[in-house]
Amino acid sequence: MHSSVFFKLFPPPKFMLMRHSGLHISDHTIRFIEYSGSGRSMRISRFGSLDLPPGTIEGGEARDEKALSAALAEFDKKNDLSYVKVSVPEEKAYLFQIEVPSTDVRTIAQNIEFKLEENVPLTASDAVFYFDLLPLEPGSPIRASVSVVSRAYIEKMMGILRGCGMSPVAFEVLPKAVARSVIHPHSTITTMIVYIMKKKTGIYIVMGNVVGFSSTIPYGTDTPPVDGADTASMISKEIGRVRAFWASHAPSSSEVKEVILVGAKASEYREPIRDPFASEGVSVSVGDVWSNAFDINKYIPPIAQADSLDYVVAAGLAMDA
Template structure:
């Protein structure tokens, strides 16, 4: 869900919606961007127009909170100067999002829905309507034909405006802002899939968790453990090495226990066990919350993020949680990878899942 509707009065008219826009994924440490353009000779297939990443200095953002709008704007401006990109769709941090679900009567007029949901904000999130920006998605209630389910995403107005101001100062126009997990879902879940999936975004400094049902984000959370904790564990076991060397060790040895040397496995297992325990806690919470809806049972775990290349990770999560886990195909809703070779290598592409999903919003 995006806050495009709510920010509409800040943005240009719909003509811009027909112009090429880039997906921009902003984290505490980097900015990743990608832009597609339609392939007019191959129907719905898209081509990658440009892509890249830019380091963000330490301290500019912390857990998604912008401490230095000017520095963030400089990173966005660098992207614009590299590529000429003027229209962007930007990720908002999961750590700062509030989600809640409520029901509304089916016969409620469209023009009254937003006011009704605004009235319910204070019952569900620690923000007043005046200090909040929100958007919502409506879906059918499988058990009651007289009501609709409303999935509402809320951010503090101050949080959204910091990202908005950074974009404007950089000379780019933000068409929408969206929770990371919703953007990942657009990239990694096949079109028309109405099942329930857990999305695990295994990043450098944290692991994002989202639960998506029928294409809509229903739950999001963050685990404060990421790839850098795995590297720290390897330092304690193997001594100092370069980050490139540790990445190679994680990707080639990982959770596959050696016959003669088990040091890598022994170093990584406690951290991975802690992450899986957090995933189990969130899955159990979801099962309890959604127990009356059989169709909301988690059927798969989709893995993405820059640290997801750890060898043996999908198999380990599958075994520990009893739910099939697999690394995502981040391109499946953009083009057919059997006929198109992506410019971004497979291992590197997992870290672009959010940016890809944001960019796809212009075409889906």
């Protein structure tokens, strides 16, 4: 079994775990957060960001590895990062659901490896993966949500990061990090998260705490109007399309009744995105990036609320899984 899979399925003892920073490398910016404390009594001990030169990363792909390495080295020199948990862009990951024979982790892992090539264009030896069990529906089979990433991509990013002085302790797909940041750890409902970025928007459906669906659309805050429709209108239309798709494929008990917006201009987009769904009983709110880290009434973070929405990925990565 691949070591990366092993440590996902069989976490090391607590004494082997080390404090880490959440490192989010997006198409445009590098961000990190590091917490101190634990539970909902954490505090932001360090944070920072650095804009990448245009064209360094496009669609999750490092187009200019030299520029990326230089930026990461500069970032590490300024912030003295050691252990980091790193985001994997959605474009570099595959997500699928699969029926599994039991809840035994070894059996599930073997079952996934056996059926991997039926679901993604990678062989088991060329892939790293992890899974989460989906909430069990009465009378339904056990199902798992599986995230798969190319081993070559992980090894390339490990080489770049280590060359800049950082030690990756784990890699995690972006939707999972976002969900950890804004979804209550004991949630039992189905939520749609809409992560608005500069040139794209991610739409994720989370059942309880498990990401069961993800997609990316090429509309973001910097996207010019298309046929007279602005970004908010295009996102709203896509939300409706994804809800309809989900309703036709998922159990009725997992109907999406809540939409959480995060990322750039989430607060600004809330009203125009909310209005089309008001009559359908769907709530649309702006996510609280700190909700699972600390009580905002007891601790004022050093990051402004508007800026916190851009730190949603780093915040989720910085938390213990």
